[in-house]
Amino acid sequence: MASISLPNFSFFLLLITLSFYSSCDALTKCCITSLFQLGDSIADAGNVIRIPGASLLARAYGPPYGETFFNKPTGRFSDGRIIADYIASSLNLPFLNAYLDKSGVSFSQGVNFAVAGATAMNTSFLAERNVGVVPYNVPLPTQLEWLKSHLQSTCGIHCKPTLRNSLIVLGEFGGVDYWNSFSQNKAETEIRTYVPFIIDGILNAVRELIQLGSTRILVPGVFPFGCLSAYLTRFPDTNPNAYDQYGCLRSYNRFATYHNIELKRALENIQCEFPHINIVYGDYYGAFRTIFRFAPWLGFNPSTLVSACCGGGGRYNFNFSAGCGSPSVSACPNPAQYVNWDGLHLTDEAYRRISNIIINNMLPKFGCYGFGDSSVLSSY
Template identity: 45%
Template sequence: MARVVPLLLLLLLVVWPCPAASAGRNDDPPGASCYKRLFSLGDSITDAGNLASVAPNTSVLAFPYGETFFRRPTGRFCDGRLIVDFIAEALKLPFLTPFLAGKTAADFRQGANFAVSGATALSQQFFKDMGLDLAILPPFSLDVQLEWFKRVLHLLGPTEKERQDIMSSSLFLLGEIGINDYNHPFFQNRSFVDEIRPLVPKVIEKIENATKVLFGLGAKTIVVPGTIPVGCMPRYLTMFQSDNPGDYDAAGCIRWLNDFAEEHNRALRRMLGQLRPRDDHPGVAVVYADYYGAILEITRNPLKHGFRKDVALTACCGDGGPHNSGTLIACNATSVLCPDPSRHISWDGVHLTEAAYQFVAGGVLDGPYAAPPILSKCRC
């Protein structure tokens, strides 16, 4: 299917590396990956079970979560696989073990998932100082996840050389992270102008610091996704519904919310573009993954990509109303459930369906929503 290539897609620091470790090398086993392992950090878009490990009563552990692919709840806020799962499959790697579910080095031999649903780039203390209710704000910020990664790195590589080999042969997915820094104050009715919008440079700085930490440890390839078009998400459409037609774009998304998401993404791209690898860390690359552009494409042109137009802005699993997303956590065993999640973009009003995540992952793996796409290195 033809896709519209988004503007300002890539921020690549150096020429895409094409090392001898690429797939197809004579001493590689059949089906070997161009990356030996995958590490991911982030929030519920990437979490494959970390929150479920510390909150066993969370709704994500109840049916119908997981119904499409796993046939059971797995701790993913989705009916099936996430973007990170599709990336792992494409790289011929197993689904990543959630950090909080692993015990030994063998559990993380081919990577680990440190993402936690509800996680923020900024610290929990930052939001406590803002006076926010921390009941649904987990203490697993980006800095915490980086410390978890360092623990796994030392578990896998007792020596410096082993750790450098691990870093240089791994792919890092740093995000999506940042949307919850805005979500938590949004959901607690904080001022957009005075309290939420000023968070953008602080969030970007945290992502920048995390990127530099990974560089410093020896990472060679880091994929940094932008945030999603929140103005198209059913929960936001319900929260910020307006009687003014001018507040909506042609697809029915809320303009000012998407403008804000784009503001975050512009700041993120600008920061990545200003990063330069130090002389003692040559050959590193950062790729901006355009989750925003991919999701906007299927929202504006759902029929073209196999989704239903009449439910493009409606949650598959929810609690009724025009967008089937009357409350924040609207999906559970008694929810209004659509007959075919593969035709829906939104799963529960905040997160996407497996089908939508597959589209985004395909655009990052093969283009045009990352350039060069992740798999281009595997075809050297």
């Protein structure tokens, strides 16, 4: 990713906008009345903890998950909120409830279908390539079926007006497919052959959402894998040049960039097919790297950028024998100074900073009126 040189006024504008967080009344003047979220553990708001038999290294059903904001675990893989929560708040919508929550919660303004461990591809696709997945995998096609079932039960044949006034966040699909593949010692050259299939799967989901009546769809890219504590622990390299100035593994970031470039190109093509539909690429990678770049000004500790706040020890405070939430594992006392929360997921504060960039970038593209200079935010 190319570096940029911002003029002083733009630099301070960026910092101000990164620090800004507001409600819909101040931030937007558009009619988005509901939000639907699909995805994996980055977006899960409590679905996986409601699946019988789901075994989790990161135990999001117990403390210290949720300690910063909710003061209790909610099934979110963070010490507090996730990007979906910040997007909902920016639209003056309530936090989304998990689809599998049958306790009488409201789904009147949207639903969260994301499930930790979810892949973009069906289990059969990965099995054919000897890539294992969790037995409770709820891949993208299944989540789409959940969405259709929910719509059928709530609005039946009259769902198009609902979807016209909704935002669909498709989720950062592909991350689990790639993690499982790398962890099972697949060569990068082979994993690269999966990318076109994963991109096609995402595009097929976009087309299906459009056919249902969706007019605003946010499609995020993946995070920089090489900056996550789990990747750094699982794939150490003895060559100092394998790491960048922040301590991230260059090769895994290059792979994530490859996926994101291909996804963005594909979304530009499908936008030409549907010129009246707003399909927006969510640059989660760029937003993540931006908070690394400006970490000291944003309150993050530069010496712990790639270390997990909650983990079982080791160089990056992460190991695979004792995940966050295990009895012997404790969290750092200052999670707001950390980006990595549990090795694969981020802190409430990191998600807040990333969300501010994504929100201010996407809203004008969805016909909303954003705060600040979004061209500065999108120029990294």
